[in-house]
Amino acid sequence: MAVYRLDVAYDGTGFRGYAKQPGQRTVQDELDGAIGKVLGFEVDTSVAGRTDAGVHARAQVVSFVHDGAVDVGRLSRSLNGLVGPEISVKSIVVESDDFNARFSAAWRRYRYLINPLLAADPLTRHMAWHVGRPLDLEAMTSVADTYVGSHDFTSFCRTIEGRTNVRRVEESFMREQNEYLEYWIKANAFCHQMVRSLVGFLYDVGRGYTDGSTAGQVIAGRDRSSVATVAPPHGLTLWEVGYP
Amino acid sequence: MAVYRLDVAYDGTGFRGYAKQPGQRTVQDELDGAIGKVLGFEVDTSVAGRTDAGVHARAQVVSFVHDGAVDVGRLSRSLNGLVGPEISVKSIVVESDDFNARFSAAWRRYRYLINPLLAADPLTRHMAWHVGRPLDLEAMTSVADTYVGSHDFTSFCRTIEGRTNVRRVEESFMREQNEYLEYWIKANAFCHQMVRSLVGFLYDVGRGYTDGSTAGQVIAGRDRSSVATVAPPHGLTLWEVGYP
Numbered sequence: 001m002a003v004y005r006l007d008v009a010y011d012g013t014g015f016r017g018y019a020k021q022p023g024q025r026t027v028q029d030e031l032d033g034a035i036g037k038v039l040g041f042e043v044d045t046s047v048a049g050r051t052d053a054g055v056h057a058r059a060q061v062v063s064f065v066h067d068g069a070v071d072v073g074r075l076s077r078s079l080n081g082l083v084g085p086e087i088s089v090k091s092i093v094v095e096s097d098d099f100n101a102r103f104s105a106a107w108r109r110y111r112y113l114i115n116p117l118l119a120a121d122p123l124t125r126h127m128a129w130h131v132g133r134p135l136d137l138e139a140m141t142s143v144a145d146t147y148v149g150s151h152d153f154t155s156f157c158r159t160i161e162g163r164t165n166v167r168r169v170e171e172s173f174m175r176e177q178n179e180y181l182e183y184w185i186k187a188n189a190f191c192h193q194m195v196r197s198l199v200g201f202l203y204d205v206g207r208g209y210t211d212g213s214t215a216g217q218v219i220a221g222r223d224r225s226s227v228a229t230v231a232p233p234h235g236l237t238l239w240e241v242g243y244p
Numbered sequence: 245m246a247v248y249r250l251d252v253a254y255d256g257t258g259f260r261g262y263a264k265q266p267g268q269r270t271v272q273d274e275l276d277g278a279i280g281k282v283l284g285f286e287v288d289t290s291v292a293g294r295t296d297a298g299v300h301a302r303a304q305v306v307s308f309v310h311d312g313a314v315d316v317g318r319l320s321r322s323l324n325g326l327v328g329p330e331i332s333v334k335s336i337v338v339e340s341d342d343f344n345a346r347f348s349a350a351w352r353r354y355r356y357l358i359n360p361l362l363a364a365d366p367l368t369r370h371m372a373w374h375v376g377r378p379l380d381l382e383a384m385t386s387v388a389d390t391y392v393g394s395h396d397f398t399s400f401c402r403t404i405e406g407r408t409n410v411r412r413v414e415e416s417f418m419r420e421q422n423e424y425l426e427y428w429i430k431a432n433a434f435c436h437q438m439v440r441s442l443v444g445f446l447y448d449v450g451r452g453y454t455d456g457s458t459a460g461q462v463i464a465g466r467d468r469s470s471v472a473t474v475a476p477p478h479g480l481t482l483w484e485v486g487y488p
Contacts, residue, residue, distance in 0.1 A: 090363035123371060
């Protein structure tokens with residue numbers, strides 16, 4: 001028995017998200033289907049980050065268990081032939097027996113890209129949120145700082161009954177890059193729609209609609225209805241996943 | 245009578261290049277058609293850079309002459325509604341009477357983007373040439389230097405009978421950026437397929453197929469058949485056009 005780890009990138013534009021969904025085109029359906037086709041049996045894959053429809057991945061991690069021998073070089077080439085160019089299998093390696101892409105992950109890092117320029121940019125339209133107005137970077141930076149630490153992020157998550165929304169944010173900051181704004185966040189894990197809601201709040205502060213000094217109260221309030229804006233999915237990219 | 249200047253960006257992926265072509269979908273067909281629809285008459289536009297099929301523009305310049313009054317704000321919004329999101333009209337301004345997007349341009353700057361990483365990147369597949377191997381940046385830099393100056397670029401151009409291939413290259417350099425390679429070139433003007441052929445030669449040197457020290461002789465030889473490789477169009481972006 002061996003555990004195989006796949007490092008994968010994808011353009012989320014044409015997919016209804018990562019996770020399998022009946023009757024929908026998802027990354028997992030494409031990838032698992034291709035693995036099954038090449039290896040001749042169905043696999044049950046585990047994934048580090050279940051990205052939403054339209055969200056991209058630069059470095060997603062997927063794993064599966066198989067008790068036969070696999071030629072990883074050949075599998076990699078065959079998979080890329082089947083799932084490229086929207087999905088790219090960057091590497092396949094054998095991991096230790098207790099490795100699981102989802103449960104072994106120590107942290108995830110996401111980038112959210114914002115185009116504040118007045119004019120739309122056709123070349124980044126699938127990966128940047130075009131807000132078309134200048135934003136107050138200083139006010140947003142101060143809110144991004146507030147996100148750091150262990151918090152109950154109920155105000156920023158679609159809650160699943162019986163599950164905690166406590167997450168530990170290790171890094172959270174804004175930066176300007178080539179006239180665009182980037183928001184970077186690293187946490188042990190994320191609940192559903194968390195990054196997009198955190199960015200939505202940042203945007204409302206950046207455009208002067210919300211007072212940034214309320215960020216601490218909004219987190220403490222644990223009230224989903226207190227955050228009005230959810231940033232669109234196409235600005236978001238799963239950038240990196242860390243393992244111990 | 246007034247001259248109108250449009251600053252335009254586009255994703256060249258879905259177009260058969262800039263210039264009008266019967267039965268083909270081109271940027272000019274879309275743009276001129278939209279202007280005609282909004283203003284109610286056919287316009288004859290001039291353009292700074294006639295980009296090839298698949299080539300992008302971050303800052304293309306287009307102009308036309310009209311003797312009626314035009315509400316440029318309204319025209320801009322109407323055009324973006326018709327040609328977006330693949331084409332973006334960033335601004336429209338009234339220029340001096342002797343302005344012509346093509347003939348008034350003093351220089352053009354292009355960027356060519358190369359992905360040397362082994363694995364393909366789905367997010368840049370429409371705008372970077374994925375060569376999938378490391379390239380010798382130092383050797384390429386030395387060749388890029390050789391391109392600078394006034395030369396007859398016949399070895400790098402699809403020659404048009406009776407026209408000169410002499411161009412003045414003002415800047416030409418390679419740089420590494422986030423694991424990608426960028427080639428930047430600024431010249432008074434470019435002949436057909438010139439940037440893609442210059443990049444093709446750089447690539448052959450970078451991968452060790454061609455000796456970079458022959459670059460001077462290849463230019464001097466004025467022999468189109470001496471340059472074997474033409475880089476694919478999708479890595480190329482018209483970045484900027486300068487006017488006096």
